[in-house]
Amino acid sequence: MHDLVIIGGGPAGVAAGVYAARKRLRTVLIAEEIGGQSIVSENIENWIGRTRIAGTDLAKLFRTHLDAVKSDVVELALGEHVTSLVKNKDGTFTVKTRTGKEFTAKSALVTSGAGRRKLDVPGAEKFENKGVTYCASCDGPLFSGMDVAVVGGGNAGFETALQLLAYAKSVTLIHRHKEFKADPITVEKASAHPNMHIITHAEPIEVTGEQFVSGLKYIEKDSGKVQELAISGIFVEAGVIPNTEFAEELVDLDTLKRVKIDTSNQRTNVEGVWAAGDCTNELYHQNNIAAGDGVKALEDIYLWIKTL
Ligand SMILES: Cc1cc2nc3c(=O)[nH]c(=O)nc-3n(C[C@H](O)[C@H](O)[C@H](O)COP(=O)(O)OP(=O)(O)OC[C@H]3O[C@@H](n4cnc5c(N)ncnc54)[C@H](O)[C@@H]3O)c2cc1C
DSSP: OEEEEEEOOSHHHHHHHHHHHHTTOOEEEEESOSSOGGGGOSOBOOSTTOSOBOHHHHHHHHHHHHHHHHTTTEEEEESOOEEEEEEOTTSOEEEEETTSOEEEEEEEEEOOOEEEOOOOSTTTTTTBTTTEESOHHHHGGGGTTSEEEEEOOSHHHHHHHHHHHTTOSEEEEEOSSSSOSSOHHHHHHHHTSTTEEEEOSEEEEEEEESSSEEEEEEEETTTOOEEEEEOSEEEEOSOEEESOGGGTTTSOBOTTSOBOOBTTTTBOSSTTEEEOGGGBOOSOOOHHHHHHHHHHHHHHHHHHHHTO
C-alpha cells in the first residue's frame, strides 16, 4: 500500500514526485514517459532558470532529479498507460494499467496532462515544427517580422493573436464559424490592431510550402472559393484534449473533460484525489504553472495524509 499514486510524468507529476520523495511519502509515479508534452519542443525559452533548453534535455533533467531523490520512497512505473482510477470501499484508490498492473494508495494525484487538437489537413503534419506550431508562447518570437496565421476563433486563438501582434508583421485569424467563441472584449482588442486580419466562415484545407510553410489554403464557406494566404507560420489553437478518460467515472470534469479543482489546493470533488497541470480547469497552461501546481497539490496531500 502506497501513501500516494501520481499519474503522469510531465512537470506537474515530476515536481510532485520530487516533493513526495523529500517528504518521504511512499509514492508510485505511473507514466507513459518522463517529460510531458513539451518533450517535442526544440527550444523551451521560459523554463525558469534556463534561458533555453530542448524538451528532450528538460525531460532528462526531470529524470535525473527524480533518480537523485527517490531512494526507496518513490517507485517509478514507466511505460504504463493508466486505464482506470477507482475509489475502494475502504477509502483507498486503485489504479489499473493497460498491461494489467494494479497499484493501491491512500491518495491519488492526477497529472496526466493534455494533447493539442491537431490541424487535420494535408501538409499540417509534414510542416509541424517547420512553421506549423501549437504553442505561441514557446515559438511566437521565432516569427518576428513575419506574416502568420492563427487557426481558431476561441479565446485561445485571440489571445495567441494578441501575443503574436507584439512581434509578427501581420496576423490573420481564420475561424470556421460566423460568430466567435472568444470574449467580445478580447475580439475587439485584437480587431482594433492595424496588423490584425480576420477571416470568418472559412475552413483551412491545406498547408503549403517547400521546406518550411509558405501558405495556407482555405475555403470560403459562403462562396465555396479556395483562397491562399502567403504566411510563414501557422499557430493552431483548435482546442486541447485532456487525458482524463481513466478518471471520468470518479471525479467531476468540466464540459471540456478537464478535472475540476479548487485552485487554492488542487483538490477535486473526491476526498483523497488531487489534480494538477494541463488536465485541470486551471486557466493557464505552461510548464512552470504545471510544476507549481504539482507542488501545491503535494503540500496539501502531505498535510492530509499526516492528519488521517
Ligand atoms: C509542442 C509544445 C510545446 C510547448 N512548449 C512550451 C514551452 O516552451 N513553455 C511552456 O511553459 N509550456 C510549453 N508547452 C506547454 C507545456 O508543455 C504544458 O503546459 C505542460 O507540459 C503541462 O504539464 P503537465 O505535467 O500538466 O502534463 P503533460 O506535460 O501533458 O504530461 C502528462 C504526463 O502524463 C502522462 N500520461 C498521460 N495520460 C496517461 C495515462 N493514461 N497513463 C499514464 N500516463 C499518462 C504522459 O505520458 C506525461 O508523462 C508546450 C506544449 C506543447 C504541446
